[in-house]
Each structure stands twice: as structure tokens, then as C-alpha cells.
Amino acid sequence: METLEDFRQRSRAWLAGNMRRLPPDAEPWNAMRVDEGDAERAKALQRKLFQAGFAGLCFPKEYGGRGLPRVYQKAFTEESRPYEMPLLFNTPTLTIIAPTILDMGTEAQKRRHLPAMIRGDELWVQFMSEPSGGSDLAGVITSARFDGDNYLLNGSKIWSSYAYFSDYAICLARTDWDAVKHQGLTMFIVKIHQPGVTVNRIRQSDGNVEFCQEFFDDVPLAPEDVIGKVNDGWTVGQRLLFHERSATGGSSPYASGTAGRRIETIDDLVNLARAAGRLDDPRIRELLAEVYVLQTVQGQATDRIVAGIAAEALPATSGAMLRLFTGLNGLRRSDIALEIASSDAVAWDAGESDGATGKSYIFRQAWCLGGGSTEMQRNIISERVLGMPREPAADRGMPFKDVRRNAPGKEA
Ligand SMILES: Cc1cc2nc3c(=O)[nH]c(=O)nc-3n(C[C@H](O)[C@H](O)[C@H](O)COP(=O)(O)OP(=O)(O)OC[C@H]3O[C@@H](n4cnc5c(N)ncnc54)[C@H](O)[C@@H]3O)c2cc1C
Known part of the structure; x- marks a missing residue:
């Protein structure tokens, strides 16, 4: 089998030669x-x-x-x-x-x-x-x-x-x-x-x-x-x-x-803060740090739970923990995006913005519904991961x- 590093190099070269690079x-x-x-x-x-x-x-x-x-x-x-x-x-x-x-x-x-x-x-x-x-x-x-x-x-x-x-x-x-x-x-x-x-x-x-x-x-x-x-x-x-x-x-x-959604990753939010001229605001920097922590924890939790399920150290239903975390994380990042964008999220001049942050905020509850609601994930975690009595x-x-x-x- 091709080594991972060779595969990565080959992928990089093929992507560069064949797929459209997105403008920043x-x-x-x-x-x-x-x-x-x-x-x-x-x-x-x-x-x-x-x-x-x-x-x-x-x-x-x-x-x-x-x-x-x-x-x-x-x-x-x-x-x-x-x-x-x-x-x-x-x-x-x-x-x-x-x-x-x-x-x-x-x-x-x-x-x-x-x-x-x-x-x-x-x-x-x-x-x-x-x-x-x-x-x-x-x-x-x-x-x-x-x-x-x-x-x-x-x-x-x-x-x-x-x-x-x-x-x-x-x-x-x-x-x-x-x-x-x-x-x-x-x-x-x-x-x-x-x-x-x-x-x-x-x-x-x-x-x-x-x-x-x-x-x-x-x-x-x-x-x-x-x-x-x-x-x-x-x-x-x-x-x-x-x-x-x-x-x-x-x-x-x-x-x-x-x-x-690629919106509301740490890079997106740094860009949003820069565009709003608020990158030096200490409160905004604190919020960006929170997003960075959430994103890092999500990546590490994913690796740990995936490995745990594969090794049968965790039940397959443990994916509910990731689903719950992603839902809550999505809500929090929508809130933070709104705070960073401030009034730009609710009113904008034609051609200046498409109001993506405001629209994303309106849709934020979907993070806790699509793919099963966060309440249902809590039920699964309590009953089928922790073994607590069924409702x-x-x-x-x-x-x-x-x-x-x-x-x-x-x-x-
Ligand atoms: C972005 C998005 C994409 C979706 N895509 C699809 C799709 O492609 N195909 C598809 O079939 N569906 C799809 N759905 C629907 C999604 O699966 C449902 O919204 C979800 O399962 C909840 O069902 P409901 O909206 O009918 O709410 P309900 O089931 O009516 O629940 C209402 C509220 O009560 C809570 N609740 C219900 N029962 C319990 C309980 N036993 N204990 C505690 N709380 C409870 C729920 O958590 C929720 O907050 C999508 C939803 C979203 C937001």
C-alpha cells in the first residue's frame, strides 16, 4: 500500500492541478x-x-x-x-x-x-x-x-x-x-x-x-x-x-x-473580527480564544471517542457524546459570531455583506435538532452509555x- 506521506503528496499535487482553489x-x-x-x-x-x-x-x-x-x-x-x-x-x-x-x-x-x-x-x-x-x-x-x-x-x-x-x-x-x-x-x-x-x-x-x-x-x-x-x-x-x-x-x-458549515471556525471568526475592526478588542480576543478551545476540544474528543469505539472500550452509542458536543458548540459559535459582528449582523448596506452571520444566527437552533436533538443525545448517553434507567x-x-x-x- 502507498505510504500515507506519499498519498498526501500525490493528493496535494492532484488537487492543485485539478480542483478550483477557493479565493480567500x-x-x-x-x-x-x-x-x-x-x-x-x-x-x-x-x-x-x-x-x-x-x-x-x-x-x-x-x-x-x-x-x-x-x-x-x-x-x-x-x-x-x-x-x-x-x-x-x-x-x-x-x-x-x-x-x-x-x-x-x-x-x-x-x-x-x-x-x-x-x-x-x-x-x-x-x-x-x-x-x-x-x-x-x-x-x-x-x-x-x-x-x-x-x-x-x-x-x-x-x-x-x-x-x-x-x-x-x-x-x-x-x-x-x-x-x-x-x-x-x-x-x-x-x-x-x-x-x-x-x-x-x-x-x-x-x-x-x-x-x-x-x-x-x-x-x-x-x-x-x-x-x-x-x-x-x-x-x-x-x-x-x-x-x-x-x-x-x-x-x-x-x-x-x-x-x-465552514462559517464559524476559528479562522472564519478571526476574519470576521478583522473585517469588523475589532481584532484588538480584549473582549473579542477572549471570545476567539474560547472558539479556539472549543474547536481543539472537539477535534481531540472526536479522536478519542472514535478510537474508543473502534477498540470496543466505548459502546457504539458513544457517538451521541460527539453529536451533543457539536450541537452545543455550534450554538455557542453562532452566539460568538453575532457578538463579534455586532450591528453588522443585523443591518448592512447592499453589496457590502450578505448578512451571513445574522442568517446563521437565525438558523442556529438547527444545530441542536438535525441528526437528532441534543435532548435525545442526553437520553442516549444516560441510558445506553452510562446504563441509567430508561425513561x-x-x-x-x-x-x-x-x-x-x-x-x-x-x-x-
Ligand atoms: C438541519 C436539519 C436537517 C434535517 N434533515 C433531515 C432529513 O434529511 N431527514 C429527516 O427525516 N429529518 C431531518 N431533520 C429533522 C430532524 O431529524 C428532527 O428535527 C429531529 O429529529 C427532531 O424532531 P422534531 O423536529 O419533529 O421535534 P420533536 O421530536 O417534536 O421534539 C420537539 C422537542 O422535544 C424534545 N423531545 C422530544 N422527545 C423527547 C424525549 N423523549 N426526551 C427529551 N426531550 C424530548 C426534542 O428534543 C425537541 O427539543 C432535519 C432537521 C434539521 C434541523
């Missing part, structure tokens, strides 16, 4: 402000990485990857930081959905979809949350009824990032209403753009429209599109949540390039059709 004043990439044009661009860039052998570094070779250890991906990501990268492919396509299919999918699903994701042909989205609530994932009421040939999907999903321009979704639906809550669920692959699927975009408080709500009207799903076993979708969902916590906690080996649940042991809820599913 380039707008930070914002996962929440993307459109169809960005999707096409990301597909083109992902194809370029694939053709050069720099895509899917940690995925097995038989499914289109390179089969390399995670340190190689880390080195490539470090080298790629100054360049435009297909960041849209990271989450959920490559960091959450591809590893879930790798762990739980059939051989045919892996061969069909993993190479297509890695070479930039397929963008995926998650159909998990429902209007009745996202935290109680096992309580989904979107249903899939078997008609003898296919499953017919009915119901609604919401808060699906990028669904309107994505190709496929991984979707949790209820297939057995007589079983107890966690045992009547099945995970499906759903082609998004087909008759019976209506995708509506949702305008958010910060003006973005990347979130979607979908409505399903007798959408046929083939039995070959079941991931894992029928009525065992919760096991698949658990695996998906594990990968989601790794992705949102910053420890996924499958992320290529710096994922998530009471009125629906435990009861057939799901008898569980009280506000809006019964179409087939309940």
Missing part, C-alpha cells in the same frame, strides 16, 4: 443554501474525484471505493480544504446512507447503489422524520402495505434536506400495525421522482428553501427495495442513526472535504395500532 474571500459553503445548480456541480466534481481515484477512499474496492484506512481520508480532507469540493455528497449520501446500505443492504443493493453514489451519479436523502414528530422515530405512521406484488407507501415525511433535487431516499415505514412499536417497521429504498410522490419545499425563517415535505399516494415499492428484513427496520434504523451521529459529530470516515414509555409492549396518537395513519 469566498463565501463559506453553506449546507442549508443549496439548489439544483449546486447538485449538478457537486455531481461533476464527485465524478472528477472518482475518475482520479480520490472518491470513496474508505469504502471497499468491490463497491467502487479504494479500501483505504481512515487516516488516508483524513489526509485527503486536510489537503482539500483550500479547494472547491463536492461537499453536498457527504451528508447524508456518503456518510449516512451508503454505510447503512454497506452494513445492512443486500449484495444487489450494494452493487447497484454504492458505486453510483461514489462516482457521483446518485444523491440520496433521508425520509425519517414525520409531521407527528422526529425524535420518536420508532413511532412513524407512514405505512407500507403489501398488496401481493409490491408494498404501497402512503403517508408523509418532513424536514428532508435536498429531497427536491435528490435521486433516492431511504425511508422508514410501518408494515405491521399489530406488532409492538419497534417491531412493525421496514426500511425501504424509494425513488423520489415517480408518480405518487409529491415533494413540496418549505421556506425557513432564514429564507432558505432546502427542506421538503413529501406526500406518498400508493407509491409501489418492490420487495427487492427492502433494506434488511421486513418488520426489522428498527435494526436498520439503529445502524443509520449510528452513522448519522458519526456524521453530525464529525467522526465519519466517509466524509471527504470539510463537511457542514418511562406508555406505549411499551402494546400493539402499535392501539397506541394513542393525534393523527392515525391511513391504515391504522
Whole structure:
């Protein structure tokens, strides 16, 4: 195998010769402000990485990857930081959905979809949350009824990032209403753009429209599109949540390039303070030091928890600690950015700024919701890392059709 140092040198040279170097004043990439044009661009860039052998570094070779250890991906990501990268492919396509299919999918699903994701042909989205609530994932009421040939999907999903321009979704639906809550669920692959699927975009408080709500009207799903076993979708969902916590906690080996918002890293905030003429203000310097500490602690906590899980010294659910830290860290950095930018964050002259700091602040609560809320991470840490008693649940042991809820599913 090529040494890590040789790989790093080769990556550096290839990136310099083939990818667009971002100008120092380039707008930070914002996962929440993307459109169809960005999707096409990301597909083109992902194809370029694939053709050069720099895509899917940690995925097995038989499914289109390179089969390399995670340190190689880390080195490539470090080298790629100054360049435009297909960041849209990271989450959920490559960091959450591809590893879930790798762990739980059939051989045919892996061969069909993993190479297509890695070479930039397929963008995926998650159909998990429902209007009745996202935290109680096992309580989904979107249903899939078997008609003898296919499953017919009915119901609604919401808060699906990028669904309107994505190709496929991984979707949790209820297939057995007589079983107890966690045992009547099945995970499906759903082609998004087909008759019976209506995708509506949702305008958010910060003006973005990347979130979607979908409505399903007798959408046929083939039995070959079941991931894992029928009525065992919760096991698949658990695996998906594990990968989601790794992705949102910053420890996924499958992320290529710096994922998530690049705003509010220490470099961004130093630049913000400089632009505001406040770099010498002692209070601002104190805040910048805090961001530096948070960023350093996050990096070290990631290394420690990833190593602990790999060595089985920590349970796999420990990723919840990183997810919690990332959420709280994101909030704090948004607050600090607002304090540094001061009045510039709320009012600006046309052409002078795009108000990124203010808009990011409005969106800050998302840090504590996307990928599972911080409260739910605290529950996981207490119950499944520290072994404390489980919170009471009125629906435990009861057939799901008898569980009280506000809006019964179409087939309940
Ligand atoms: C940026 C972003 C991207 C997202 N992308 C997707 C996506 O692509 N696909 C998708 O399916 N979903 C997505 N979501 C939705 C996300 O998964 C949900 O917002 C999240 O799971 C919480 O669900 P909810 O919003 O319905 O809140 P609810 O579940 O209604 O919870 C409301 C509040 O109650 C708290 N709460 C609920 N239950 C408990 C409990 N048992 N103990 C303590 N507190 C509790 C929650 O922490 C929260 O503060 C995204 C969300 C965001 C912000």
C-alpha cells in the first residue's frame, strides 16, 4: 500500500492541478443554501474525484471505493480544504446512507447503489422524520402495505434536506400495525421522482428553501427495495442513526472535504473580527480564544471517542457524546459570531455583506435538532452509555395500532 506521506503528496499535487482553489474571500459553503445548480456541480466534481481515484477512499474496492484506512481520508480532507469540493455528497449520501446500505443492504443493493453514489451519479436523502414528530422515530405512521406484488407507501415525511433535487431516499415505514412499536417497521429504498410522490419545499425563517415535505399516494415499492428484513427496520434504523451521529459529530470516515458549515471556525471568526475592526478588542480576543478551545476540544474528543469505539472500550452509542458536543458548540459559535459582528449582523448596506452571520444566527437552533436533538443525545448517553434507567414509555409492549396518537395513519 502507498505510504500515507506519499498519498498526501500525490493528493496535494492532484488537487492543485485539478480542483478550483477557493479565493480567500469566498463565501463559506453553506449546507442549508443549496439548489439544483449546486447538485449538478457537486455531481461533476464527485465524478472528477472518482475518475482520479480520490472518491470513496474508505469504502471497499468491490463497491467502487479504494479500501483505504481512515487516516488516508483524513489526509485527503486536510489537503482539500483550500479547494472547491463536492461537499453536498457527504451528508447524508456518503456518510449516512451508503454505510447503512454497506452494513445492512443486500449484495444487489450494494452493487447497484454504492458505486453510483461514489462516482457521483446518485444523491440520496433521508425520509425519517414525520409531521407527528422526529425524535420518536420508532413511532412513524407512514405505512407500507403489501398488496401481493409490491408494498404501497402512503403517508408523509418532513424536514428532508435536498429531497427536491435528490435521486433516492431511504425511508422508514410501518408494515405491521399489530406488532409492538419497534417491531412493525421496514426500511425501504424509494425513488423520489415517480408518480405518487409529491415533494413540496418549505421556506425557513432564514429564507432558505432546502427542506421538503413529501406526500406518498400508493407509491409501489418492490420487495427487492427492502433494506434488511421486513418488520426489522428498527435494526436498520439503529445502524443509520449510528452513522448519522458519526456524521453530525464529525467522526465519519466517509466524509471527504470539510463537511457542514465552514462559517464559524476559528479562522472564519478571526476574519470576521478583522473585517469588523475589532481584532484588538480584549473582549473579542477572549471570545476567539474560547472558539479556539472549543474547536481543539472537539477535534481531540472526536479522536478519542472514535478510537474508543473502534477498540470496543466505548459502546457504539458513544457517538451521541460527539453529536451533543457539536450541537452545543455550534450554538455557542453562532452566539460568538453575532457578538463579534455586532450591528453588522443585523443591518448592512447592499453589496457590502450578505448578512451571513445574522442568517446563521437565525438558523442556529438547527444545530441542536438535525441528526437528532441534543435532548435525545442526553437520553442516549444516560441510558445506553452510562446504563441509567430508561425513561418511562406508555406505549411499551402494546400493539402499535392501539397506541394513542393525534393523527392515525391511513391504515391504522
Ligand atoms: C438541519 C436539519 C436537517 C434535517 N434533515 C433531515 C432529513 O434529511 N431527514 C429527516 O427525516 N429529518 C431531518 N431533520 C429533522 C430532524 O431529524 C428532527 O428535527 C429531529 O429529529 C427532531 O424532531 P422534531 O423536529 O419533529 O421535534 P420533536 O421530536 O417534536 O421534539 C420537539 C422537542 O422535544 C424534545 N423531545 C422530544 N422527545 C423527547 C424525549 N423523549 N426526551 C427529551 N426531550 C424530548 C426534542 O428534543 C425537541 O427539543 C432535519 C432537521 C434539521 C434541523
